[in-house]
Amino acid sequence: MRLARVGEFILIEGIKRNMANKYPPQVIEGIGDDCAVLCPSAEKDLIITTDTLVENIHFNTHWMDYYQIGGRAMAASLSDIAAMAGEPLGALLACSLPANRQREEFDLLLKGITTLGERYRCPLIGGDITRSVRGLFINITVIGEVDRGRALRRSNAKLGDEIWVTGWLGDSRAGLEYLRHKPSLNKEIVAPVIDRFLQPVPRIEEARYLCERVMINSMIDISDGLSSDLRHICQASRVGAEITCSLLPISSGAKTLAKNQGISPYDWALNGGEDFELCLTAEKGVLDYIVKDFEETFRLPITKIGIIVAGQDILLVEEEGRKYLLEPRGYNHFSRK
Ligand SMILES: [Mg+2]
Known part of the structure; x- marks a missing residue:
């Protein structure tokens, strides 16, 4: 009706x-x-x-x-x-x-x-x-x-903090691209990324788990893409960041789809958006002790991807140590063409 x-x-x-x-x-x-x-x-x-x-x-x-x-x-x-x-x-x-x-x-x-x-x-x-x-x-x-007083903000990242992310980056974008183009690929490999696009999971329990065990300095959810959301942390905290490209967690489904579409999976991981994962910063070493338990509890990776540095730029460190300036190319409603 x-x-x-x-x-x-x-x-x-x-x-x-x-x-x-x-x-x-x-x-x-x-x-x-x-x-x-x-x-x-x-x-x-x-x-x-x-x-x-x-x-x-x-x-x-x-x-x-x-x-x-x-x-x-x-x-x-x-x-x-x-x-x-x-x-x-x-x-x-x-x-x-x-x-x-x-x-x-x-x-x-x-x-x-x-x-x-x-x-x-x-x-x-x-x-x-x-x-x-x-x-x-x-x-x-x-x-x-x-x-009281424990809301985790973007504005408290400290120099030397490690930058961590939960889950896989770029899966949601990979899932969207699959639905757009429907390439003939092994369904088993692409099913998880389609799921990540169609049925995203808010990381409520994961965030609570982390905060109960570790002193986290700053946190944001990755809704617009890492390149944009990490910039929000950096701007609010008046710091810069260095991200190591090879450390970015990219799933086999996203890699397979990116290859099929002739696109770099790093582009989806950095700029894809709507992954709804958490990006957080914490003092060096403090998260190492809980990685295994976190991953077993949630069946989800948590990955160190970089470090907070002085300045205001976000640099992408590629193999052999070459560094590039990372532009914020995540989702922006009024600039998207
Ligand atoms: Mg948000």
């Missing part, structure tokens, strides 16, 4: 029923009144983030179903909470859809959002649904909390 025949209030009533009994104790009032009411835990700071996905900019319905679109929208906002080492409390969904979309499509979108939300104990606590003239817009605001 078309949304035009269902109406806003029936949709909201359905969401409200779905969310009953799923609120953490900090949520006093969820969906149903003018505002949600939260009572943050003692000794915690509130953290708030928002992220918008626009049809044909961030996704389209040829490559992704509505469930995957919803999950991706939730993952993008949860990834920002992870980047501050926070715990989510609840999410607000603002969604605009053309009236000719089907009720079933909206329900799938919502299922994608709430399924990922449930996994990270982040129920919907409010929102707004409107009609759009053209295309689908999804905005998700997530409210979370973090121990």
Whole structure:
């Protein structure tokens, strides 16, 4: 049935029923009144983030179903909470859809959002649904909390810090390129990168694990691409960085696809974006002790890729020690051609 025949209030009533009994104790009032009411835990700071996905900019319905679109929208906002080492409390969904979309499509979108939300104990606590003239817009605001004064910022990287990243870099871009071009490649090799594009995982648990064990100086999630996001750390901390090209973690799926497309996999790893991995800096040596346990716990690599240096440039160190200036070529909404 078309949304035009269902109406806003029936949709909201359905969401409200779905969310009953799923609120953490900090949520006093969820969906149903003018505002949600939260009572943050003692000794915690509130953290708030928002992220918008626009049809044909961030996704389209040829490559992704509505469930995957919803999950991706939730993952993008949860990834920002992870980047501050926070715990989510609840999410607000603002969604605009053309009236000719089907009720079933909206329900799938919502299922994608709430399924990922449930996994990270982040129920919907409010929102707004409107009609759009053209295309689908999804905005998700997530409210979370973090121990008082312990939110991990971009601005505290120190000279000599090692730079680490979780997971694989460039997988999401590789997955997108596969869906665009559908080359005939071994499905087993490319399946993980397609998954990484269609169903990204916010690193909430990984960030909490790291912060409980190690003194991390700065952290960011890689949403625009390492070359851009590491620059955010460097600019905020007034430092430079050197990245060793051969250390960048690139999966066999991304390598295979890059070779097939005649593109350097390093380009995807540095500039691809939307990997939703964590990039963090910590004093030399402190992470070495937990690498093995981290990788066994999460079945995910954590890799040292470089070092924080004086200055303001990010240099890429290639084989034989040649150094190149790394330009920020990650995603930038108003400069992309
Ligand atoms: Mg972010």
